[in-house]
Amino acid sequence: QVQLQESGPRLLRPSETLSLSCTVSGGSISRFYWSWIRQAPGKGLEWIGYIYSNGKSNISPALKSRLTLSVETSKNEVSLRLTSVTVADTAVYYCARGGATEFDGLDVWGLGTTVTVSS
């Protein structure tokens, strides 16, 4: 079955850039929407953006100036790049698969990767 694996650095300093990847195995990245969701310690789920396999993306207004999403179909991988991180960006970051439209539920989730921003 389809599995997602997030990867990237776990500890960053304020003002650094966070880069995470989500590798898809057991299925194709094509013709699906891929979302990134984060969860700050003790808090709820926060959607941060999605990208379609053709590169079309939609970013949360709260992060629009700092977040870039990309897709690499040859590697079956989606990535995020968040610049100028602060302590408020400390969270577990999940990637999740949507459907053929942006309005489908997120049916496959990665295990998540914990990112800590601290000086």
Place this chain on the structure above:
Amino acid sequence: QSGLTQPPSVSGVTGQRVTISCAGSSANIGAPFDVHWYQQVPGTAPRLLIFTNNRRPSGVPARFSASRSATSASLAISGLQVEDEADYYCQSYSRSGSVIFGGGTRLTVL
């Protein structure tokens, strides 16, 4: 403020039926947009519980059901079991196409 309001917590005893509400507005659920529900056991990733308002993915017990009205939605769990203790999130969309989550509801099984 996510735009979707859920009660912070609900509780029930084993075997009981509980419901979790998700209140939205004409800017999201009422636009209209579909509602999805997720279950998150603490320390694990969320899993899709209900999609497109009232449909269950394969493997989700029939004890879980959901409904949607004009600007709100609700999740019902019947025959409550200890393993249902988790956080539950509703999810819909804003008119700009953003994905929005409710604040989450912690279900405690007494």
